[in-house]
Structures are given as C-alpha cells and as structure tokens.
Amino acid sequence: NAGVMQNPRHLVRRRGQEARLRCSPMKGHSHVYWYRQLPEEGLKFMVYLQKENIIDESGMPKERFSAEFPKEGPSILRIQQVVRGDSAAYFCASSRDRQETQYFGPGTRLLVL
Amino acid sequence: DQQVKQNSPSLSVQEGRISILNCDYTNSMFDYFLWYKKYPAEGPTFLISISSIKDKNEDGRFTVFLNKSAKHLSLHIVPSQPGDSAVYFCAARGVQGAQKLVFGQGTRLTINP
Numbered sequence: 001n002a003g004v005m006q007n008p009r010h011l012v013r014r015r016g017q018e019a020r021l022r023c024s025p026m027k028g029h030s031h032v033y034w035y036r037q038l039p040e041e042g043l044k045f046m047v048y049l050q051k052e053n054i055i056d057e058s059g060m061p062k063e064r065f066s067a068e069f070p071k072e073g074p075s076i077l078r079i080q081q082v083v084r085g086d087s088a089a090y091f092c093a094s095s096r097d098r099q100e101t102q103y104f105g106p107g108t109r110l111l112v113l
Numbered sequence: 114d115q116q117v118k119q120n121s122p123s124l125s126v127q128e129g130r131i132s133i134l135n136c137d138y139t140n141s142m143f144d145y146f147l148w149y150k151k152y153p154a155e156g157p158t159f160l161i162s163i164s165s166i167k168d169k170n171e172d173g174r175f176t177v178f179l180n181k182s183a184k185h186l187s188l189h190i191v192p193s194q195p196g197d198s199a200v201y202f203c204a205a206r207g208v209q210g211a212q213k214l215v216f217g218q219g220t221r222l223t224i225n226p
Contacts (some may be wrong), residue, residue: 005154033213040116042202042216056213081186091156098212100145104156 002027004105005074012111013082014100017073017107018048021077025094032075033102035095041090082112116140117205119217126161132190134220137204139184144207147214148177148188151200161188166208181225 005024013019015051025032030051035043048056049069060067064082067073079086093102118137126132134148139192144165151158163177164185171179176189190197200221204214 007158015141031212034162035214035216040218042119045215048212056211058211059213063191092137093214095212097146101159101162103159104149106154106156109154 004017004029004092004103006092006105006108009106010082010109010111012113014102014113015083019023019079019082019086019112020108021038021079021090021092023076023077023092023094024074025092026096026103029094029096030102031095031098032069034075034077035091035093035104037089037091037107039088044048046077070111076091079110085113086110089113115218116143117203117215117217119201119203119220121220122218123221123223125223125225128195130190131194132188132193132197132204132222133200133224134188134190134223136186136188136217137184138205140205140215141181141184141209142208143205146177146179146186147204147206147207148175149202149204150197151202151219157202160201177198182200190222195224195226198222198224 034046037043045059049068064080066078089107091107093104147162148160151157161175179186200219203217
C-alpha cells in the first residue's frame, strides 16, 4: 500500500531555469495539497487541488508558480525562472476526501544555485 | 502573522518519562487540530488529531488535549522512547471551511537514554 510519492527527491537548478516537482497521491485519494518548508521554519500551505481543478491557491506566489492535477497522472508543481529564494523543501500531501487527514510524501528538496 | 505558535524550539526528556509539547493558536475559527512528527529528510507523519468539539483524544502512548478557552493544545507522550526523537509540528484547519493546514514552527524533541 504505497504512500504519497514525490519525485525527484532532490533537484538542483541554476537561477532562471524551470523546476518541475511531481506528486502521486495515495491510492484512492483525489485531493492533493502542496506545502513549502523554508529552512528552520514550519510548513506553509501553497495550493489545494482536486482532479483537474484548483480549489484553493491562496498560498501560491502570484508569479512564476503554477500547479496542476490532471485527470491522468501525477500532480505537478511548476516553478519558472527559479531564484535562490525558491530553495526549500516542497511537500505534497493527499487525502481521500476534503475533511479527511492529509498524508504527506517524503518531499522534494530544491536547491537553486 | 503566525496563527499557530510552538514557543519551545526544543525539548529534552529522559527515556521513560512524559514528554509534553505545547501549541497555541490565535484564530478561534480553527475547528480541527493535528500533530505531525518529522524525521530529517522525510515528510511529516500524522500522529493524532482532535476536533474542536472534544477536549481530549488518546491513541496508545499519545494523548492530545485541547483547551479552547485558552486557545491551547498539548501533546503528551508517555512513556517517551528514543524513537520519539524528532521534530513535532502542530497544525490547525478550518477557517471559513478551508482545508489548508496552518503549521507551527515545530519543536525538536530529544529523548535521552
């Protein structure tokens, strides 16, 4: 019974490049959440998606960041033209229903050089 | 605007004793609270939760207490074991029906043999 899968686990990008982070929710889960953790801080909500819909993007930076959860395939968090301040751990969580507990993946650690 | 606060960055407890982790919140609209445990380079693992209609929830060695009037919750671990050494995050949910989790900064618990 696989948990939430995230890949890559580590990603190194140079300033100005694009970063694509993938998340496959737990089996039977159709709700996906993305969080970001900066060094020595707690996790901060970014976006909440259901299949093909963005439900809440109140935590997403207005520029360069986008997220999708297509009908088939994993959820993607895309960061265009990365800057050093984007270096962080990005965690994906999933839940079976909107009221259910969120279970987290292992995270993707993004380093921008 | 830190709506969920964990004021103790670290806590050291002797093996076999009780560990008490504390969390305060400012928004009275939160209706659901969770505790997650996190090891380095891994994602947060769900431990225990409590609804705002309850004041206590127990699961094995873990008990969460909620004091709504004080806007305070605590996690008790008894007896503490070396494997409990990790960072513990308190999270809250539910303002205006939102599903996003608002996390505290975390408390690093160290269990000494």
